[in-house]
Amino acid sequence: DEDQVKIALMTDLAGATADYGGQGAIEAVKMAIEDFGGTLNGKPIHADFIDHQNKPDIAVTKAREAFDSGTDMVINLSNSAAALGVMEIAQSKDKVVVVTGAGSDRITGDACSPNAVHFAFNSYSLANSPVKALAANGVNNWYLIVSDFAYGLSVEAAVTGAIESSGGTLAGSVKHPAFMASDFSSYALQAISSGAQAIGLSNSSSDTTNSIRALKEFGLGGDQQMVAFTLLINEIHGLGLDQASGLLFADGFYWDRTEQTREWSKRFYERVGKMPNMVNAGDYSGTLHYLRAVEAAGTTDAKTVLAKMREMPINDMFAENGKIREDGMMVHDMYLVQVKTPEESQYDWDYLKVLETIPAEEAFLPLDQSKCSLVNKG
Amino acid sequence: MGETVLSLTGVNGWYGESHVLHGVDLSVRRGEVVSLIGRNGAGRTTILRAIMGLLDRREGRLEIRGQDMSTTPAYRIAKAGLGYCPEERGIFASLSCEENLLLPPVTRTDGGMAMSLDEIYAMFPNLKERAHSPGTRLSGGEQQMLAIARILRTGADILLLDEISEGLAPVIVQTLSRVIQDLKARGFTILMVEQNFRFAAPLADRFFIIEHGRVVEEIAQADLAARADDIRTYLGV
Amino acid sequence: MTHILETVGLCKEFRGFRAVDDVSLRVREGDIHALIGPNGAGKTTVFNLLTKFLSPSAGRIVFDGRDITREKPAALARQGMVRSFQISATFPHLTVLENVRVALQRRHAPTYAFWLPGSVLSRLDARAMDLLEQVDMQDFAQTKAADLPYGRKRSVEIATTLAMEPRLMLLDEPTQGMGHEDVERVTQLIKRVSAGRTILMVEHNMKVVAGICDRISVLQRGALLAEGTYAEVSADPRVLEAYMGSETELEGAH
Amino acid sequence: MTEIFGVPAPVLYGQLLLGLVNGSFYALLSLGLSLIFGLLNIVNFAHGTMYMLGAFLAYLLLQPLGLGYWWAVLLVPLMAAGLGIVIERTILKRIYKLDHIYGLLVTFGLTMVIEGFVRVYFGVSGLRYAVPSSLQGMVDLGFMRLPIYRIWVIVAALGLCLITWLVIERTRLGATLRAGTENPSLVQAFGVNVPLLVTLVFGWGVGLAAFAGVLAAPLMQLTPQIGHSIIITVFGVVVIGGMGSILGSILTGLGLGLIEGLAKVYYPEASSTAIFVLMILVLLVRPHGLFGKQ
């Protein structure tokens, strides 16, 4: 029926990037609906959980089908290609998309859409802060290990930009095929022998964890630092602190940061058996924000709801005074974190030290540099 | 003549779906040379393959030295003392001549029939000369000798020989004829398939005529002359 | 008398082993020419060289006045030099008629036309039946080749070869593995189809050779040992020793 | 510092050595693949999966059972071989008489099933297997510091390759194997238990793959996909070397590791395509592979 709210979580439920979605995402969305009260204007809130199997074309087909059968909002969309594809459809069918699982800067850049909101993180926000923070400590000579695919390159661009603007230098970089290589020793060796002060990992998922391992194996240490530009807490859990300790990265959410985050995270942990990562938290926060906007707007009409979403600030365990800009980016504080040493860690999932809070304005690309056509017009 | 060492009773055989043997009955006694003759495609090769357990499916009774081997897997049949020399010779390309010769495991030592390598080389001097060349580099005739020699080493005393004179120069066919006589003299039991009736005629004690996958006639050496007309009609000779 | 096929100093080495050694063979147009020799003499290798399934280590091959040493096998077939195989070679799941038709198709119908219906090939049927009659196979036209008895397969093969309108037919042991009846039939068939063309064949059956061959070349250890008519060759003591053996009654061997 | 085409010589040597490590994996895997192809006439698409499984089995031995690396080196190949034997007896033996594409397809199906299970039970985010304490540390080779563990990988892999090769080329069993590759039914008619031989060879081949998996386990995060990219590369190795050629597989595997190592220094973007280009080139010049027979 017309005024029932139908949302769909579309993500990789079982594939290689299931940390960005999977069971955690399902539970996060369910928690949001429950916390909202389960119903909206007396009607139950309907949620579908759709597996795009990490294949953009399946995402596009299924999103089209979902929108055609009355879905109002699609959330998560791990995998940038899937996100970009679904955004186009959402625009042509006038529906809402909340991207939490993908990080491409294009989502709020040249491919931005009035129908899309980018919620949890993007490559700029992950790349920019660590570079700046290290520069302030005098670390400004970099070597980059870049995964040779769109996301890796987008991170690389953001990182190089940040290095330049903070007056650093790039000692070199090496590109590796994305998700195809399991042997990173060669890249690690090149990185270490470059003598750079910081080695940046412009890759993601298993590529990042394997890079970290290889760097450790070949004796990274002393005055050389590793910085990851896309890392989830699950991956640290998989790596173990002995491998990951000392690693610096930017994160959008850490479960053990405040009382509010802890409370929510423990509820999440009970359902999933893992602590939430920033995508999980984003899924929860995004769903909740959407539902609140629908309630406030009193309709599911996309234009009206999107306007409400932009108008209302986001205040929950994920974001304090988060705000959706006209390019679609939900800007919020980010955190520069460092992985604890095994000795520092006191209890399960006690993995990170929050070194610094990066205010929203600094964490995200300033609007005046945006490539988004929505911004230039406005 | 000795006791029956090999007998088939009501044997049916199939290649995949196609039913080729239709109730074969035959038996061979110790020390005998028996020849299966018939037209092309009559099923003679198939009978030998049936005995060796190389068909896709076989039914009926197979006895070797009085033991029922109807359900014995192929690799055990050889161990009962059978040596098989296939129609296509089956020389292994990746093995040297000598490796080919040494390939079949010695299965029976009790019968005392196993020939030593020296004895074999004495019988086939060419093989000694080419011992280290790859098997398929041998000429057709040498390959044929190798195929026979190979099964003499194993201690098998019942030999199944399929068209061993096929495609060989007359001069070699004559040599082979002598080899068979020699083997017979040593006490081997031989079941051979021959297209070349004139090669088989002086060697065999008995002949089974095969047609459409069954034995249609049995002729003893002594009756050969008398039954010449019958044979002619069966074989079109 | 013209020679349709000539080899000049043909050699083939397999990793140091000379299988064919300086063979200069000349086949006269219109003859049935036999190549005989002990096993491993190199007969099949010579055939393979002639039909380009192997390339020679040295020497030249001249067919009908043209040097064909570097020609591709298919091109050779198109020029009229066609080989039939030692092992029976038919298209097993095609009918006898289709077997012959495929051979006719290459010359007389489109072969690359993937846009035309298959029915355009039916105009070859009459010609195919004609060929089948020549080998006495007209009654089997609709039988699948796989279902034919051995000797009949040979007939199909020969009909197929004839469909190529060959000027020179190469037959490798055409009677090998055949019963007496079939040997007889195929021998007569070869004789019959030799009219107007040249045939070069390898054959161990001396009866066949004696019966229909005009000229005989004897190979031994890769080299040409003797050449001549059957009477000449069979009188040569070297041939007797290397090939035919002690039996004077030659048919006795087969 | 001397430079070779703009790369400092020590860096280059280091990369070549690392290439050799990868090459050892390729050699071990393609050897098993060749062996299986030779006797079973099956292109084992599941070979990469067996490699992955080897690594996960090692993990499984460690986590619930507490059996460490050396136990894994010993037990995992046996366990994998056992699984291989079960698969051969129950599934593969049904398809021997069919065209060999069925072998490829059945093993493709097996890949989906086995990998699916591993994914369900272990997840995808990657597990960690530590370098055994006895092999920790680095050796200073002068031009680079090489982890001891990698030296062990080269030694173990090449040692096993050598043993396998010797068995096949120099022993009676090997001769029987080679003969079985050509004409199994005839070998059977000579009294050799060929079905058993086939089963054992499959087990051995799979065991080699699993051994490679155990060797690899401490070198990377274990995800169900680790077999994917390597199997495609190994197919390439086998085609370049000549399918079924044992020595060819070993040498080509090592050679390819070295070439990849070079590519990663001079033109890293091409390191993943190098093998395919090489493969096409080789096939244009030598259609049967570098070591293949006609």
Add this chain to the structure above:
Amino acid sequence: MLNTRTLMIVLAVAALAVAPAFIYPMLIVKLLCFAIFASAFNLMLGYTGLLSFGHAMFFGSAGYALGVTMKHLGWPPELGILAGVAVAALIGFLAGSVAIRRQGIYFAMITLAISQLIYFVAMQMEWTGRDDGFHGIPRGTLFGIIDLQDDMALYGLVAACFLLALFAIHRIVTSPFGQVLTAIRENEPRAISLGYDVDRYKVLAFTLSGALSGLAGALKALALSYESLNDLHWALSGEVVMMCILGGLGTLGGPVAGAFFVILLQNFLADKVGEWLSVIIGVVFLTCILAFRKGFVGEIGDWIEKMRARKGGFTAKQEGNR
């Protein structure tokens, strides 16, 4: 016989006409695209006996070709599709010329390698959008009159192409060229000795199969307005083999049935069984290969033949008459 065939055709057309009323049209569009793809693949494996393990290269390249010509050059859809087909045919010709040097399993490996090569190249090209995919392909106006933005219009186009492709395959298989292909598959050395340059015929077959796969890929890209690297990935090549085998090789209906089955299974199961999907598909696939080797359509065909033979009074094939 002719009657049953006409009946089948009428039924198929009727089914295509009413289907959108019951099933989500864009899903049928996808099904049809994969059905064309699987049928094109069948032209290689089923009728020529060559297993290509790299057919995704045609499917994907055609999609990119359509994308580039329509988005950047502003070509209309009919020309975009043609461009896709042409590019796929060209790749088919080039890849075929290399791969044809080997047979059997080697052929499979080489095609796999070539398609991987194309995959990596596409992955590193700026204009493909790399793994972000090629976005925003306009659907355009067919022949300047039919606006394909309308899903039903698009469906009509795809359905028409589907029928056309099946007819084309049927025609190719029964054509004089098809006859030569059969001969080559049956006995290649003999075909050579009859003067056929078999490599050329195989390359042509590969090219045709590539072109038709390209048609499928181009249509899919047009329908989704989107093209991605997945369409070039070897997993897709594996999937199309699976479709053909499941449905039945060497039959016209088999690949269609197989494609429908696999896609529907993926479509409906994925959200329900989650992580178990690949296990389930794998088991289904294995069972089919081991138990119904001829595929659904092949097994049903056999069964019908058996029933017919029983009715007609034949008991078994004639035997023992040699």
